Amino acid sequence: MLNNYFKEPWSYTTGAVVLAFLNTMLFIMVDKPWQITTGFTYWAAWIYQGLGGSPELWPYFAESSSRAQALTQGFFSNDLSLMDFGIIVGALLAVLLASQFKFKKIKSFKQFSAALLGGIIMGYGTRIAMGCNIGAFFSSIPSLSLGGWVFAVSAFLGAWVGGKVLIKYLL
């Protein structure tokens, strides 16, 4: 029975209820709902600082007190960074419990370049959209932000276009 619990995919309803509960708990405990890509932005900024760069002078960080403060913190002291480690550790734990861990290879140069280009577009997109489908959608709508609904409509249109591109060029 335990095996089924870890191996079989959970239903959308179970997933939605668990996510809503955990996000509420997170909001109560750290005063912030779940978000992902801002943490990644800090990771990149800290790495850049480590290499001798000064991202703290960029308007993106300088003009926001919380972002400026984040740059004085580190990988294990910033809450958004810890949330991202949580996702990676949690995903690893889930896949190990299901005994489905596996190193995946790159299939072709086309797949590699599409993934790289997709990653760059997504990363850039999250900064101008102020978040990804978690921060700007999943956490935004329960916070009664109109932005979350704008994001939902835009993501739907983007996914539709992305689907067409995928079928035409990548299949």
Added chain:
Amino acid sequence: MAETRINCLYDNCPIPLLKAMQQLKKMSVGDTLVIETDHSCAMVNFIEWTQKNSIPCEIVEVDNGEWEIILRKVK
């Protein structure tokens, strides 16, 4: 009653399902299609799609994190 295999290892969703849809169109009734995949989300969308279209579907975990999805073209 031919059997066709498509290699969808390392492909992310929804590519395995899209490849299977394309391949099924080329096959004749009674033929079997085997999809090799290592993407666990494929289980969910294959089950949903085959149930909606009344296509017989069997899933076997052939190795840790690797599956064969076996479909039969019925119409």
